[in-house]
Amino acid sequence: MACGWGPCNRPSWCVGWAPPLRPTPRATPTCSSRGSTWGPAPSNQRGSNATANPCPPPLPTWLEALQELSAEQVEQRRLRSGFPAAPGELNDDINPFELGLAPWVSLNKGCYVGQETLAKLATYDGVKQQLRHWRAERTGPAAADACAPGTTLTSAAGERAGVITSTLDGPDGLEGLALVRRPALGETQLLAGPELPLQISRPSGFVDPPVGAGGSGAGGR
Numbered sequence: 001m002a003c004g005w006g007p008c009n010r011p012s013w014c015v016g017w018a019p020p021l022r023p024t025p026r027a028t029p030t031c032s033s034r035g036s037t038w039g040p041a042p043s044n045q046r047g048s049n050a051t052a053n054p055c056p057p058p059l060p061t062w063l064e065a066l067q068e069l070s071a072e073q074v075e076q077r078r079l080r081s082g083f084p085a086a087p088g089e090l091n092d093d094i095n096p097f098e099l100g101l102a103p104w105v106s107l108n109k110g111c112y113v114g115q116e117t118l119a120k121l122a123t124y125d126g127v128k129q130q131l132r133h134w135r136a137e138r139t140g141p142a143a144a145d146a147c148a149p150g151t152t153l154t155s156a157a158g159e160r161a162g163v164i165t166s167t168l169d170g171p172d173g174l175e176g177l178a179l180v181r182r183p184a185l186g187e188t189q190l191l192a193g194p195e196l197p198l199q200i201s202r203p204s205g206f207v208d209p210p211v212g213a214g215g216s217g218a219g220g221r
Contacts, residue, residue, distance in 0.1 A: 081204050082099075082206040084099040102207045146192050149165055153190040178200075
């Protein structure tokens with residue numbers, strides 16, 4: 001026998017019994033850039049032990065007033081600062097010294113995979129290429145195709161000088177990153193394909209590879 005809902009059909013052993021209460025929706029904060037506001041919990045959180053206030057603190061006024069960058073603007077800043085990204089620059093074929101990441105690497109701490117190889121590169125000045133920013137003098141579909149990642153760069157003398165790793169067709173035209181071989185690091189212009197000149201410059205965030213035992217000093221090439 002089961003207890004009923006009314007007082008007349010409850011058995012004697014149901015004295016003090018009351019129907020179960022429906023759970024009350026928990027109030028949880030709704031996050032926004034200005035902080036949190038409280039309201040009913042989403043249905044998938046009701047009855048749970050969710051954190052009372054998972055929202056981050058509100059942004060400072062000066063930061064909230066800044067205009068949010070588009071994905072294209074973020075990529076443009078990445079390229080001009082020379083910050084590497086996968087898969088073009090961050091992969092198993094390129095070492096951090098070639099990417100200007102010397103401050104991110106310690107040659108004196110602990111023991112990690114690749115430490116001996118990096119130490120030898122520094123000791124014997126063995127870094128063969130470095131990351132550079134490039135900008136095309138022409139735009140359009142044909143120029144964009146000529147500057148695709150993986151395109152080989154050549155010098156005016158026709159010698160292989162490097163390879164393009166990243167490309168952006170943005171509001172300021174075609175630009176990107178390339179790994180430039182050591183003999184061509186002094187060049188200010190290289191060619192993508194047989195006829196497309198690219199202006200080559202050092203990215204603002206690039207740090208020269210260390211030179212010497214222990215990584216003291218830096219190469220200024």
